[in-house]
Amino acid sequence: xxxxxxxxxxxxxxxxxxxxxxxxxxxxxxxxxxxxxxxxxxxxxxxxxxxxxxxxxxxxxxxxxxxxxxxxxxxxxxxxxxxxxxxxxxxxxxxxxxxxxxxxxx
Numbered sequence: 867x868x869x870x871x872x873x874x875x876x877x878x879x880x881x882x883x884x885x886x887x888x889x890x891x892x893x894x895x896x897x898x899x900x901x902x903x904x905x906x907x908x909x910x911x912x913x914x915x916x917x918x919x920x921x922x923x924x925x926x927x928x929x930x931x932x933x934x935x936x937x938x939x940x941x942x943x944x945x946x947x948x949x950x951x952x953x954x955x956x957x958x959x960x961x962x963x964x965x966x967x968x969x970x971x972x
Contacts, residue, residue: 868947871901873898877897877898878953905946906949907948911952916956922963
């Protein structure tokens with residue numbers, strides 16, 4: 867079983883790709899303080915995550931807040947493990963979006 871990470875207040879959270887179109891590798895990345903976690907994921911997972919979070923932000927009416935600047939992947943881009951499933955939700959009492967990524971099981 868791989869390491870587990872719980873970032874209650876991440877200072878960086880992004881998705882990104884490395885490589886040429888058609889041969890890109892996609893990543894989900896989060897950082898809190900000195901802990902940087904990079905996970906390899908599928909293009910479809912990144913697309914679904916982006917679509918869901920964008921819709922959630924509209925429903926939460928965050929559009930009056932300043933938009934986040936482009937947040938590229940941070941170096942080093944070394945994946946700890948491959949993502950098998952991604953879950954997203956909203957924790958209303960804490961007013962935060964939760965993203966849970968589970969390791970792919972072979």
